[in-house]
Amino acid sequence: MKDVTNTFLETIEPVYTPGTIKFDFEAFDKAIKAAVSELTDEQLDNLEYNDIKKEITRYKYLYDNLERKRKDISKVYKNPLVEFEANLKKSYTPLKGLLNTLREKRDEIEEHQKMLRVDHVRYVFEEKCELAGLDKDTFKEKYNDFSLKGCFITNKMELKKETIEEIDALVLAEYDRLEEYKANIAMIEEQALDYELPSEPYTRALNNDTPLVEILREMKKDRDAAIERKQQVEAKRKAESERLEEIEAIAKQSASNEIKAVNAETGEIIEESKPADETPIKPVEPYKIDISLTFHGGEKQWYQFAKMLEDNFINYEILGENK
Structure with a gap:
């Protein structure tokens, strides 16, 4: 690889040599003070108009001369700084471009390294999931969390021991959770079979x-509740059966009373008279209809409706569900 180190660029820096501005402020301040003390209010009142103008001209010349010198000195100091800043700004342009290029390359390399780390983490998770009998994509949301540089051994595409232990703990916890879920499902299905209940709602x-x-x-x-309903249905069915048997017995008795007697001597059939107020009892014929019902309250509403049917001795047959 080419050595891009440039000692000159690493050590170059601007050098400033301060100048010296000589001015006797002590003497200047003393002279000004003396001038001010000579021009008291009383003395000013005694001066003629032209004398006052002369004094103004004298001190205005002094002031303007000092200000002009100040500006000249300021230019001597400022111009090199302005020129230096302008030239440095111009030179910064390619330097900034170089920095941007290097940063882009750095980001490209870091992104590639990150992808390699993510792929390695994916491989580790998938291998451990396969050993545990889990879906290989179970932990795909965790890949980025374990692809950080801190999770890897320095300058190696190899996870640290503590990182692998953390991954093992996640896989084991998920395996235990899944095994517990399967056991719970099996328990529910077994209990549903024993209780003669559908397992799906549970x-x-x-x-x-x-x-x-x-x-x-x-x-x-x-x-x-199902046993209680069944017992109630059975009790009502038994009561209904006994009632029908009683009706049938009454009907048979009524039919027996209507048998015609025969005269043994003449062979004549004798019609027995029936009491005027006796009415034959006829058994009730079952009434059957086919209907389709939708329970917007879900299975619980269906169970309530089924109990109402059974309480009223209404037989039903389920031809289909959720259609």
Whole structure:
């Protein structure tokens, strides 16, 4: 690589040699003081108009002469500074361009190195995810966090020991979380099977961060409510069955009373008379309809509706859901 070090450019600097301005301020101040003391108010009153004009001219000449010298000296000092600043500003232009070029190159190299570090971090995460049985993209949002220079050994494309340990801890925690989730899903499905309940509402609740203990408690409540409804339906069904049996018995008894008797001697059929106020009882025929219902209140509303049907001895059959 070419050595771009330039000793001259590293050491060059402007040199200022201060000049000396000689002026006897002590004598000047003393002379002015003496002049002021000679021109008191009384003395000024005794001066003629022309004398006053002469004094003005005298001291105005002194003042103007000193001011002219001051300006000349100021130019001697200022002109080199103005010229120096103008030349330096002009020379700065290529220097600034060089700095910008070097910075752009530096940024380009740093960006490339960052991409290499990100790729290395991605490889490490993917390899560890594969060993743990996790999706390879599980930690893709973490790549930039671990691609900082401080996470790598100096001048090496190799993560520090403490960085690898931190990555291992993340992967292990995610593995444990996933295993716990799978176990919870299996427990919910097993409990749902045992309780004769659909598992989907409860697995959805788990995915919505509802604690497992609350889900199991809710499943038990739903199971107990289903058993109670079933017992109520069975009791009503039994009552209805007994009522129908009673109606059937009454009907049979009524039919028996209508059997015609035969005269044994003549063979004549004797019609038995029925009481005037006796009305035959007919069993109620079931009435069946097909309907489609939408429960905007969700599954809970359906369970409430189903309980109402069962409480009123209305049989139903589910032909489809969520259509």
